[in-house]
Amino acid sequence: xSRIAACLEACKASGRKAVVPxxxxxxxxxxxxxxxxxxxxxxxxxxxxxxxxxxxxMAEGPVIQLGHERALAHNVGMGDVLAMVAxxxxxxxxxxxxxxxxxxxVEVMGYDAFAKAATTAGVDGVLTVDMPPEEAGDMNAVFRxxxxxxxxxxxxxxxxxxxxxxxxxxxxxxxxxxLKGVTGAGHIDTDEVKRKVDxxxxxxxxxxxxxxxxxxxxxxxxIGQCADxxxxxxxxxxxxxxxxxxxxxxxxxxxxxxxxxxxxxxALAEVVNARILSxxxxxxxxxxx
Amino acid sequence: xxxxxxxxxxxxxxxAMPDERxxxxxxxxxxxxxxxxxxxxxxxxxxxxxxxxxxxxxEFDRDLAHYVGRPSPIYHAERWSKQIGGAQxxxxxxxxxxxxxxxxxxxxxQALLAKHMGKPRVIAETGAGQxxxxxxxxxxxxxxxxQVFMGAEDVKRQSLNVYRMKLLxxxxxxxxxGSRTLKDAMNEALRDWVTNVxxxxxxxxxxAGPAPYPQLVRDFQSVIGxxxxxxxVAQTDHLPDALVACVGGGSNAIGLFHPFLEDETVAMYGxxxxxxxxxxxxxxxxxxxxxxxxxxxxxxxxxxxENGQIxxxxxxxxxxxxxxxxxxxxWLKDMGRVNYxxxxxxxxxxxxxxxxxIEGIMPALETSHALAYAAKxxxxxxxxxxxxxxxxxxxxxxxxxxxxxxxxxx
Numbered sequence: 281x282s283r284i285a286a287c288l289e290a291c292k293a294s295g296r297k298a299v300v301p302x303x304x305x306x307x308x309x310x311x312x313x314x315x316x317x318x319x320x321x322x323x324x325x326x327x328x329x330x331x332x333x334x335x336x337x338m339a340e341g342p343v344i345q346l347g348h349e350r351a352l353a354h355n356v357g358m359g360d361v362l363a364m365v366a367x368x369x370x371x372x373x374x375x376x377x378x379x380x381x382x383x384x385x386v387e388v389m390g391y392d393a394f395a396k397a398a399t400t401a402g403v404d405g406v407l408t409v410d411m412p413p414e415e416a417g418d419m420n421a422v423f424r425x426x427x428x429x430x431x432x433x434x435x436x437x438x439x440x441x442x443x444x445x446x447x448x449x450x451x452x453x454x455x456x457x458x459l460k461g462v463t464g465a466g467h468i469d470t471d472e473v474k475r476k477v478d479x480x481x482x483x484x485x486x487x488x489x490x491x492x493x494x495x496x497x498x499x500x501x502x503i504g505q506c507a508d509x510x511x512x513x514x515x516x517x518x519x520x521x522x523x524x525x526x527x528x529x530x531x532x533x534x535x536x537x538x539x540x541x542x543x544x545x546x547a548l549a550e551v552v553n554a555r556i557l558s559x560x561x562x563x564x565x566x567x568x569x
Numbered sequence: 570x571x572x573x574x575x576x577x578x579x580x581x582x583x584x585a586m587p588d589e590r591x592x593x594x595x596x597x598x599x600x601x602x603x604x605x606x607x608x609x610x611x612x613x614x615x616x617x618x619x620x621x622x623x624x625x626x627x628e629f630d631r632d633l634a635h636y637v638g639r640p641s642p643i644y645h646a647e648r649w650s651k652q653i654g655g656a657q658x659x660x661x662x663x664x665x666x667x668x669x670x671x672x673x674x675x676x677x678x679q680a681l682l683a684k685h686m687g688k689p690r691v692i693a694e695t696g697a698g699q700x701x702x703x704x705x706x707x708x709x710x711x712x713x714x715x716q717v718f719m720g721a722e723d724v725k726r727q728s729l730n731v732y733r734m735k736l737l738x739x740x741x742x743x744x745x746x747g748s749r750t751l752k753d754a755m756n757e758a759l760r761d762w763v764t765n766v767x768x769x770x771x772x773x774x775x776x777a778g779p780a781p782y783p784q785l786v787r788d789f790q791s792v793i794g795x796x797x798x799x800x801x802v803a804q805t806d807h808l809p810d811a812l813v814a815c816v817g818g819g820s821n822a823i824g825l826f827h828p829f830l831e832d833e834t835v836a837m838y839g840x841x842x843x844x845x846x847x848x849x850x851x852x853x854x855x856x857x858x859x860x861x862x863x864x865x866x867x868x869x870x871x872x873x874x875e876n877g878q879i880x881x882x883x884x885x886x887x888x889x890x891x892x893x894x895x896x897x898x899x900w901l902k903d904m905g906r907v908n909y910x911x912x913x914x915x916x917x918x919x920x921x922x923x924x925x926x927i928e929g930i931m932p933a934l935e936t937s938h939a940l941a942y943a944a945k946x947x948x949x950x951x952x953x954x955x956x957x958x959x960x961x962x963x964x965x966x967x968x969x970x971x972x973x974x975x976x977x978x979x
Contacts, residue, residue, distance in 0.1 A: 335747060335878040336864060338756040339602035339763070345746050357876030383600055383863040388877035410600045410863065414590055437607035437766075446603075457604055461764035531721070531745055 283376040283404045284429050284452040287326055288487045288508060297567040298509030299324050300489050301516055301560050302380060304331035304347035305364055306356030308524045309540055312549055316520070317368045319553045321375050324564030329407070329511065332361050332381030339409050341462035343527075347517040350526060353539065358385045358394070362401040369402035378405040378431060378452070383419075391422040398428060405429030405452045413442075413449045420449055433457050434480060436472070447484035454480055455511065458503070459492040468493040474506035497566030504567040512563045516556065523555040524548055581904065583830040586897065591780020591867075594903065597896035599779040601866045605759065608766040613781040615686045620788065625681065632677045633792060636710065637667045639674075641793075643800040643957070649927045649944075656950035658943055659809065660930070660960040661797050661825065670933065670962030671793060671821045672703035676772055678789030680707040683770035690714040690769045694758040696723055696751035696817075697887035697935075698730025699962060700774030705739035715739040718757045720750035723887060730966060748881050751891050755865055775818025776895030779866025783895050790824025797957060798828050805955055811836040811946060814959040815939040816909065817853070817889035819898045821961035826907060836908070839898060840942040842884035843911035853882035853890050856902050856909035869896040885914035885970070886934035888962075916941040918974065921964065933962035934970065 281289075291298045301320050305313050317328055333351035337344065365377050379398065386394050386408060398406065406428055411419060413432065420430050429452030434443055437460065447454065456477060458468045477488050490503045491511030500510045521527035526539060533539060540548070591597045599609060619625040633639040641662045650658045663671040676693075683691055691713050695701030701717040708715035717734055721743040724731055734741050747753035755778075762771040776783045776790070801809050812829060814822035816839040829835045844852030852858065855870040862871040864879055872880050872892040884890045901907040912920075917934060920941035925931045932940060936959070943958045950956070964971075972979050 333878075335880075336752060336756050338759050338865070339604065341760070342746070349747070352878065355876075357878070359876075384871075384873065384879070385877035387862050387868075388873060388875070409602050410866070412599065412601065412603055412606055415598050415600055433603040435602075435604040435607070438603060439607070442606070460604065460766070462604075462760045529745055 282427065282429050282452065283374070284327065284378070287376050288453060291326055292487070292508065297504040297507065298326040298487070298489060299560065299564045299567055300327045300329055300509050300511040301325050302329040302331060302511060302513035303516060303520065304333055304344065304351050305361040306333055306351035306354055307347040307517065308350045308521060308526055309545065310354050310356060310360065311545065312552055313364045314367045315549060315553060316556055318372065319556045320560055321372060323557045323560035325375065325560060326509070327376045327378060329378045329380045330361065330365065332358060332379055332385055334382040334385060337382060339462060341514060343514040343518045346521060346527070346529060350521065353535065358389060362397050362403070365403050366401040376404040377402065378407055379403055380407040381409065383408050383411050386419070391419050395422050395426040395428055399426045403428065405431050407431040407433070407455060409433065413446050416449060431455055436460055436476060440479065443480055444483045447480065447486065450484070450486060453487045453489050453509065454484065456480060456488050456490045456507070457492045458490050468499065468503070470502045470506065473503065477506050494563065497562045497569070500563045500566030501569040504569065510563060510567045512560070516559050519555045519559050520552055523551045586900070587780065587784055591784065593897045593900035595861070596868050596899040597780060597783055598868055599866060600863045600868065601779045604763050605779070608762060609779055609781070611686070615682060616781055616785050619682065619685055628681055629678055632681070633674065637673050637677060638665065639792065640796045640800070641665050643797060643804060646928050649924060650947065652927060653944050653947045655947035655952065656810065656954040656956050657952070658947055659801065659955060659957045661793060661957060663793060663821065663959060663961050664930070664932065664936070664963035668703050668706050669965065670699050670703070671790060671824060672700045672774060673706065674792055674824070675774065675786050675789040675820060676700070676703040676707045678785070679770065679772040680711050680713065683713065684711055686770060688768060688770035690765070691772050692716050692718065692758050692761050692769055693772045693774060694718050694751065694754040695774065696720070696754070696890060697966065698723070698727040698734065699888060699966065701739070701741070702730055702733050702737070704772050705734040705737035708739060709737050716761070717741050718744050718754040718761070720748070720754050721745045722749045723751065726887060729969065752865070752879060775820045776823050776897060777818045777865055777867060777869065777893055783867065783897055786820050787823045787827055787897065790820050791827045793821065793824040793959065794826060794828035797825060801955070801957060807955065808832055808835055809957040810834070810950065810954040811838060811956045813838045813840060813939045813943040813946065813956060815840045815889060815935050815961060816856070816894060816898060817842065817891050817935065818893070819895040821959050823895060823897055825959040830906060837906065838942055838946065839907050839909045840938045841909060841911045842886060842889035842938060843913040844883040846913050847911050851883040852911065853884040853892065854911040855892060855894050856898060857911045861899065864893050867896045869893050869899045870902070885917060886938065888933070888935040889938065910942055912938050912941040920944060921971065925964070930960070931964035932960060933964050934967045936961045
């Protein structure tokens with residue numbers, strides 16, 4: 281059984297909802313990521329979704345785009361992300377890590393080379409946002425060989441027949457996107473989410489985690505009523521950006537200058553980790569209220 | 570110069586591409602988030618059910634004739650051909666279309682689709698502003714709300730077109746994410762579409778993007794090649810020996826090439842923006858110096874770094890300044906059917922001046938790339954051979970850029 285399956289089964293057995301936070305690797309700077317991952321676990325994370333920075337994150341809203349841009353300002357690439365996971369694994373052999381990102385950084389490495397390196401680093405699953413099931417056949421076959429879980433998105437607009445096809449290709453869990461639009465948008469209609477999650481569960485025995493629009497304890501509590509896990513992304517990425525004064529884009533900034541140059545990163549790290557602890561603890565409390 | 574290609578039309582059915590899932594061999598497809606799939610399915614279904622109906626074709630043809638001003642003529646550039654001293658150069662005058670470029674063929678087609686699908690709002694991405702203007706134009710014509718996404722850098726560089734769009738009633742939204750250019754405008758348009766899909770139609774300006782866009786834009790632009798084929802035979806008794814067109818995303822090129830793909834005697838040249846020179850890395854020529862990857866919903870040749878990040882491109886021409894290219898071009902390159910070459914900023918400028926001064930036709934800087942290569946090619950061909958260049962747009966929009974290069978402030 282994969283680390284993801286074991287984790288979600290343990291959550292279910294103890295009647296808990298899984299807490300699945302998302303951060304961007306290398307945001308807002310390289311060295312913060314591994315400590316931040318440990319903080320996520322201390323705050324109640326069951327699974328970590330680690331975003332792989334990409335120059336053109338077309339499914340993201342402004343908050344997570346900025347997270348990608350902050351990481352890319354430090355030139356963080358797939359090799360760096362995998363090194364971060366390997367370092368995290370030295371101290372945490374249990375918490376599943378899912379890489380969430382776009383197809384091109386995987387394409388450029390080659391499926392086999394990527395899968396091998398990811399497995400070696402201790403990655404458990406991959407969610408490739410712009411790789412729908414119609415295109416994912418080759419990639420999935422390779423990932424399966426390496427026992428990497430393949431997580432897929434299902435949207436409010438996904439038809440019943442597509443839902444079946446996606447469930448047939450997915451392992452680990454299903455990520456249900458609770459809103460139309462990009463990450464970080466609007467308010468969720470919990471009745472509608474419940475209806476869709478029930479529909480997905482009719483097609484699969486996989487756990488269903490719900491993301492998009494979970495911003496605090498109350499929204500986590502509402503979603504916790506109808507899902508196996510809650511994903512929190514934008515509010516966390518925004519909090520991390522805010523805590524270093526970089527939650528908005530500086531249009532006049534010189535991209536070749538490190539915006540954190542000369543700052544006391546030990547002190548900044550304390551602020552960032554405190555913020556992570558506060559946000560994720562609130563979500564974890566809400567999800568299991 | 571001419572790369573020989575062997576072609577067995579029995580083996581390759583060009584008209585049958587793409588396959589039902591939008592693939593051109595390994596290229597194309599639909600690499601988007603699940604959140605966009607339903608919108609693309611809806612578009613594809615509407616397009617396939619309408620495109621071959623007599624009523625839709627008649628509507629499209631009527632607007633092309635009476636609103637755009639088609640057919641556009643073919644002009645024999647005799648003085649220029651003589652000066653070059655080689656093959657005879659003919660120009661397909663897309664610059665004479667309403668709004669001054671080939672872009673409007675496609676925006677008319679997509680606006681008609683939007684009308685049939687009951688979408689009251691259209692959005693578009695634009696680089697130089699030509700596609701934005703063509704979209705704002707048809708939005709005015711059809712009474713649709715229109716928002717155009719444009720990289721903040723391009724908004725600064727193309728103030729004239731920004732104002733044209735505003736006069737036409739469109740709202741121009743400067744995009745400040747990423748590199749603040751065309752590719753980021755496309756990301757932002759896709760984000761808007763996924764959020765507002767119920768009332769919004771996304772008019773993509775080139776033969777890139779997720780399926781079915783590369784196919785539907787090609788189909789709308791193929792009017793160029795269909796007319797040209799007929800006109801060349803009428804004017805010269807023969808098909809042209811070579812076709813030349815510039816390639817950014819590649820919509821004017823595919824529009825010219827596609828109806829000729831099965832004509833084995835017709836050589837084809839797609840001309841990319843070589844910027845400061847392909848060897849310098851400062852260019853926008855993914856087919857010459859890129860490799861296959863995934864961006865904006867399709868697999869195609871891209872300009873990327875070793876981490877798979879899309880890199881900034883350079884071209885004097887904003888309309889060619891794009892790190893990807895339509896997937897059908899990637900496939901035609903691999904098949905050896907079309908030769909993809911590059912010319913530099915300086916070579917394009919020389920061609921811009923030559924055509925302006927010798928023929929009294931001021932071409933767009935994008936088009937000037939095709940002209941520069943056509944001149945090179947003509948020199949190596951006999952005088953009784955013919956080259957047809959797609960004169961994809963007029964150069965009025967580029968006057969400020971050219972003045973700037975000449976050190977003149979207007």
